[in-house]
Amino acid sequence: MSVLVFVESDGGKVKNSSLEAVVYGREVAKLTSGSVVALAMGDGVSADGLASLGKYGAEKVFHASDSKFNEANINATSSLVASVAKESAAQTVVMARSSLVDAIASRVAIKLGAGVAANVVAVPDVSAGFVVKRGVYTSKAFANVSIPQSARVLTIAKNAVGLEAGEGTAEVVDFNTTIDDTDFTVKRVSVEKAEGDVLLPEADMVVSAGRGLKGPENWGMIESLAKTLGAATACSKPVSDMDWRPHHEHVGQTGIKISPNLYIAVGISGAIQHLAGVNSSKVIVAINKDPEAPFFKAADYGVVGDAFEVVPKLEEALKAAL
Numbered sequence: 001m002s003v004l005v006f007v008e009s010d011g012g013k014v015k016n017s018s019l020e021a022v023v024y025g026r027e028v029a030k031l032t033s034g035s036v037v038a039l040a041m042g043d044g045v046s047a048d049g050l051a052s053l054g055k056y057g058a059e060k061v062f063h064a065s066d067s068k069f070n071e072a073n074i075n076a077t078s079s080l081v082a083s084v085a086k087e088s089a090a091q092t093v094v095m096a097r098s099s100l101v102d103a104i105a106s107r108v109a110i111k112l113g114a115g116v117a118a119n120v121v122a123v124p125d126v127s128a129g130f131v132v133k134r135g136v137y138t139s140k141a142f143a144n145v146s147i148p149q150s151a152r153v154l155t156i157a158k159n160a161v162g163l164e165a166g167e168g169t170a171e172v173v174d175f176n177t178t179i180d181d182t183d184f185t186v187k188r189v190s191v192e193k194a195e196g197d198v199l200l201p202e203a204d205m206v207v208s209a210g211r212g213l214k215g216p217e218n219w220g221m222i223e224s225l226a227k228t229l230g231a232a233t234a235c236s237k238p239v240s241d242m243d244w245r246p247h248h249e250h251v252g253q254t255g256i257k258i259s260p261n262l263y264i265a266v267g268i269s270g271a272i273q274h275l276a277g278v279n280s281s282k283v284i285v286a287i288n289k290d291p292e293a294p295f296f297k298a299a300d301y302g303v304v305g306d307a308f309e310v311v312p313k314l315e316e317a318l319k320a321a322l
């Protein structure tokens, strides 16, 4: 019985969230006495990078290297994942959540006659059936769901497992697919990439700021702190609505949902709609001059103080320590 992990890459490098999915797959394989196979697609990702998935638990990697898979085409990718799942007799398909994965998970499940659970946050309990814990209501609550089907598709939330690398090299096998051209129903015409040294959806650390910063001219200290940490920058919704910051930085219920290891919120109140997009971050630090700010209830660490004093001091201390 194998576990198939679908991995995505960006700029030729396997995404960290996909490495976490491989580790998750390894844990499922241990529980179900199986082995882990992975699937990567497109010609941009190197054979060495794919072989290194062995460090995270993959024994074999199927590589659909045809350049037609460079585009994240929903129908074609669903067919590809389902056909590799059949080829490798996988009972469990694991994928890290992304906009592509959110679109293909149920399609893959239908093709395999599998049960599907999205936004899974912990390794399954297999003591009686197959029960997974998933985040619901923008991860403000959790549900334990049992998947009675013998095949299942799981999409994994970031930070569901720790990213531990061991030793090992995976065997990389070219996968010659016969995906029908009619599956390529949509053609990508152009791509506009978000600018910035560290991209927000993939960032391990994020420094975010809100209306407490008073105006766009004050973002220099936020960018500087982010640079010192190697973090991405983000903002609250009113900040992007007022064009103080670009819209692709807005996080929350109506913005991007992120789960970095560290989220620093500066001058943000912590309204429920903001928290909906950031509350699955591993460690949250809130800096706010109002001790009653709601963010302090969600934060692991809180600093009550004026951002204009605290942020430069924090950066100074970090520079001395790093």
Ligand SMILES: Cc1cc2nc3c(=O)[nH]c(=O)nc-3n(C[C@H](O)[C@H](O)[C@H](O)COP(=O)(O)OP(=O)(O)OC[C@H]3O[C@@H](n4cnc5c(N)ncnc54)[C@H](O)[C@@H]3O)c2cc1C
Binding pocket: 209, 210, 211, 212, 213, 235, 236, 237, 238, 239, 250, 251, 252, 253, 254, 255, 266, 267, 268, 269, 270, 271, 272, 273, 274, 277, 287, 288, 289, 290, 293, 305, 306, 307, 308
């Ligand atoms: C349907 C809907 C969807 C929404 N979606 C989102 C969303 O996706 N993301 C989002 O962010 N919001 C969203 N909102 C808006 C949300 O409800 C809040 O209005 C918003 O998050 C508040 O932004 P803010 O905290 O930056 O500003 P404010 O509420 O104005 O808070 C500013 C904070 O800064 C603090 N402050 C002021 N000066 C300083 C200083 N010098 N130093 C330190 N702290 C200071 C204040 O004490 C205050 O807590 C949504 C609202 C609705 C109705």
